[in-house]
Amino acid sequence: MGYLFELFASCCTKTPDAPAVDVPGRVHTYRDLMDRVEALGAVLADGGVRPGARVGVAPLRGAEMYAVVAALSRQGCAVVPFYDGKEGDDRDRLRRLGVETLVVHSGEDTVVERIDGALTGAHVPEGCAYVIGTSGSTAIPKNVPISDANLRAFAEHFQSLGVSGEGDRLAQNYTTTFDGFFLMLVLAWTAGACLVLPARRENLLVDTFVRERGITVWNSVPSHLRMARRLGHLAEGSMPGVRVCVLAGEPLLPDLVTAWRTAAANSSVVNLYGPSEVTIGSNTHTIEAGEPLRLVDGRIPIGPVFPSVESMLVPHGDDGEGVELFELCLRGRQRLTGYADPADNAGRFYAGDSDPLAPTEVTAPDEHSWYRSGDLVSRSELGLVHRGRRTREVKLLGRRVDLANVERVLGQDPRVEAAHAFVDGDVVIAAVEGKQGDGTGIDTSALRDYARPAEVVWVAAMPTLPNGKTDVLALEAAVRASLTSGA
Known part of the structure; x- marks a missing residue:
């Protein structure tokens, strides 16, 4: 029996008649969901799903997805979410990954299909809860196996923060192939709360969705709220019933927090940071309702690491303004044991006894090894502060340019809601989203001349991946095409 089913079964015992999943037109109780889990046991067995197997799961409609995950966890199977209909790469x-069976829709039924050609050799630990693919917005996705033990360590701490409780109604805004989906299962099934699923695109109209569906806990990537603000759906005082807002998956900007707090004055805001490799999240910084927004150099901190996580800070110079930077390295009960493809471990782990001033890389991590997040942080009295990605520092004409800092400067213009900078040839190019207004240029005098964007392209909206994050590759391709065409 997997950890997710353990949580789910506890809810079924304690509060069987409480709402578990609210889909447009129907509310499913925990008892209803358990009845479906029982029925799915026979479907899985008849389809050849073996206990402990890795099973591909397509996006399923409504409450069925949650029943399937619980049923697979009951059999100790690893859930491997995938996009249905992609016969190629997926x-x-x-x-x-050694997947032999898939759970998919066929007409109105949930069925098990066989997949031919399953390979051996993937590193998937015993007691694996799920295997998630990293977003792949800027690199080839890696497969991240997360064990029941990893998930338990995350859940035990996160639930202690009081984000969700019995009777809460949680906005489920995450796709199954993003680990935010599993965050939502933890929040619901550790508390006996209800997952509220939106009708198609209903959740883009955030304040309307929240009011009409009785949401008390909001969860999304920051880009989701940015879109809602553009659509005029973060109206002042429009969401008094929300008590917690959890934002994750992207850097959180102060102006977005201010807009949220104007709309939901009774809500705390939790900035959740963490790589998928360390199970959903490793740090939080909470801004309580009514509390002043405390910033560090204009940034919202990510806070201290969880008790189930240890950190090592590897010096990485400074930011050019005298702030000391470190690469954040993590280990502990939440850290994966290694990527599913062992070749992906190269360059991502340091030996457990490493000196931070001269760390030693390892390609076969053990339980003491440090995972290299690739994120740069600084210290502050409010905990750690995210300062960008190590891989976003580039050399131009022999000089170091921090693209994250370029974006920060662009974002100080009140017209700019989001910015993305990249290198094309030997110059910096930037895409900005927002209202161009009178068409005057953005002040970039705070940047050194070689770091100032040669072109700033205004876009109507940043393209997004299915998980809600910015699709960086599509954005850069579109900007290059517009510059080439002269549009």
Whole structure:
């Protein structure tokens, strides 16, 4: 029996008649969901799903997805979410992971299909809860196996923060292939709370969705709220019933927090940070309702690491303004044991006894090894502060340019809601989202001349991946095409 089913079964015992999943037109209780889990046991067995197997799961409609996850966890199976209908790369990915069976929709039924050509050799630990693919917005996705023990360590601490409780109604805004989906299962099933699923695109109209569906806990990537603000759906005083807002997956900007607090004055805001490799999240910084927004150099901190996580800070110079930077390295009960493809471990782990001033890389991590997040942080009295990605520092004409800092400067213009900077040839190019207004240029005098964007392209909206994050590759391609065409 997996950890997710353990949580779910506890809710079914304690509060069987409490709402578990609210879909448009129907509310499913925990008892209803358990009845479906029982029925799915026979479907899985008849389809050849073996206990402990890795099973591909397509996006399923409504409450069915949650019943399938619980049923698979009951059998100790690893859930491997995938995009249905992609016969190319995604099916190849499943085969490389040793997946032999898929749970998919067929007409109105949930069925099990066989997949031919499953390979051996993937590193998936015993007692694996799920295997998630990293977003792949800027690199080839890696498969991240998260064990029941990893998930338990995360859940035990996160639930202690009081984010969700019995009777809460949680906005489920995450796709199954993003680990935010599993965050939502933890929040609901550790508390006996209800997951509220939106109708198609209903959740883009955030304040309307929240009011009409009785949401008390909001969860999303920051980009989701940015879109809602553009659509005029973060109206002042429009969401008094929300008590907690959890934002994760992207850097959180102060102006977005201010806009949220104007709309939901009774809500605390939790800035959740953490790589998928360390199970959903490793740090939080909470801004309580009514509390002043405390910033560090204009940034919202990510806070201290969880008790189930240890950190090592590897010096990385300074930011050019005298702030000392470190690469954040993590280990502990939440850290994965290694990527599913062992080749992906290269360059991502340091030996457990490493000196931070001269760390030693390892390609076969053990329980003491440090995972290299690739994120740069600084210290503050409010905990750690995220300062960008190590991989976002580039050399131009022999000089170091921090693209994250370029974006920060662009974002100080009140017209700019989001910015993305990248290198094209030997110059910096930037895309900005917002209202161009009178068409005057953005003040970039705070940047050194070689770091100032040669072109700033205004876009109507940043393209997004299915998980809600910015699709960086699509954005850069569109900007390059517009510059080439002269549009």
